[in-house]
Amino acid sequence: MLPIDAAAHSSRWRRRHPVDKAVLGLGLTVLAISLPPWPGAVLVLVTAVSVLLGPAGVSARHLWRAYRVPLGFCVTGAATLLVQVGGPEGLVGLADGGPVRAGELLLRTSAASLGVLLFAFTTPMSDLLPRLVGAGVPAAVVDVALVTYRMSFLLLDSMRRIREAQAARLGHTTRAAAWRSLAGLGATAFIRAFDRAARLQSGLAGRGYDGTLRVLVPEARVSARFTAASVVLLAALAALTFALERPLS
Numbered sequence: 573m574l575p576i577d578a579a580a581h582s583s584r585w586r587r588r589h590p591v592d593k594a595v596l597g598l599g600l601t602v603l604a605i606s607l608p609p610w611p612g613a614v615l616v617l618v619t620a621v622s623v624l625l626g627p628a629g630v631s632a633r634h635l636w637r638a639y640r641v642p643l644g645f646c647v648t649g650a651a652t653l654l655v656q657v658g659g660p661e662g663l664v665g666l667a668d669g670g671p672v673r674a675g676e677l678l679l680r681t682s683a684a685s686l687g688v689l690l691f692a693f694t695t696p697m698s699d700l701l702p703r704l705v706g707a708g709v710p711a712a713v714v715d716v717a718l719v720t721y722r723m724s725f726l727l728l729d730s731m732r733r734i735r736e737a738q739a740a741r742l743g744h745t746t747r748a749a750a751w752r753s754l755a756g757l758g759a760t761a762f763i764r765a766f767d768r769a770a771r772l773q774s775g776l777a778g779r780g781y782d783g784t785l786r787v788l789v790p791e792a793r794v795s796a797r798f799t800a801a802s803v804v805l806l807a808a809l810a811a812l813t814f815a816l817e818r819p820l821s
Contacts (some may be wrong), residue, residue: 573635573725574725575634575638576634576689576692576693577696577697578779579631579634580692580693580695580696580697580744581696582692583618583629583693583694583695583698584628584629584694585627585628585695586694586699587693587790587792588592588648588795588798589793589794590699590700590703590792590793591794591799591804592794592798593690593694593695593801594695595689595799595802596623596666596690596691596693596795596798596800596802596805596806597687597688597689597690597692597694597752598648598687598693599687599803599806600616600619600620600683600684600686600687600690600806600809601684601687601688601760602666603616603687603755603809603810604616604680604681604683604684604686604687604689605680605684607809607813609675609677609679609680609706609811609815610676610679610812610820611678611816611817612809612810612813612817613676613679613682613683614679614683615809615812615813616683616686616687616797616809617686619678619681619805619809620683620686620687620689620690621635621686623690624686624689624690624693627695628690630693632673634691634693635693637654638689638692638693639685639686639689642682642685642688643682643683643685645681645718646677646678646681646682646685647678649677649681650674650675650677650678650681651674653667653673653674654666654667654670654671654674655667655670655688656668656670656740657688664769673771674750680694694723695714697721698718698721698787698817699789699792701717701718701721702714702718702787702789703789704717705757711784713781713785714722714781714785715784715785718785718787718806719772719785721743722779723765723768723772725767726768727768728763730760730764731757731761732762734756734757734760735757738753738756738757743756744761
């Protein structure tokens with residue numbers, strides 16, 4: 573299990589309905605994308621961090637470990653706006669208005685990523701996916717997603733064990749040995765994935781699989797109070813952004 577999945581299963585908001593958390597987390601994401609980056613995205617970013625570290629109970633270490641990956645993509649994407657290829661300044665030069673556009677993009681994407689992380693840190697996939705059937709998603713699509721979600725952890729565990737075995741046999745001491753170990757890892761993981769898929773199919777057939785996976789989902793109700801508070805918070809962020817936009821610009 574990935575650290576973010578483990579954190580979601582032990583979250584304070586684990587028992588809340590996914591709709592409650594979607595309104596807040598995905599609402600922050602929408603605001604980060606649609607509001608002016610200054611000061612809108614900054615307000616969304618500060619709010620998302622405060623909610624994650626405060627009421628949601630996410631540790632700062634887990635948040636940083638999960639956030640640094642999308643943040644790296646945000647920085648990489650923003651950096652491309654700083655330069656332009658060709659033109660009077662030569663083959664590569666500083667783009668006109670590049671720093672401003674890069675800063676706006678970085679603010680928007682980094683704040684939007686925190687909104688998605690708020691939802692991911694508080695909602696296990698095992699609670700979310702089965703409920704998608706009730707939202708109109710075809711059951712076959714949900715079943716494939718559930719099986720893929722489960723199989724991904726089994727495959728990652730197998731790859732970890734294989735790497736440990738290769739390291740114990742000095743399989744990473746030289747560059748040539750590392751390439752051989754990498755090739756062996758890929759081949760073994762490919763074979764094991766097919767083997768586990770065949771065993772899963774046999775197991776489902778033995779249990780009378782009729783085209784629908786039946787799983788237990790923790791009971792939870794949509795909280796009108798939590799949803800209303802989230803909507804009020806989102807509306808306050810939007811109003812504060814438009815109120816501060818002119819004085820701060």
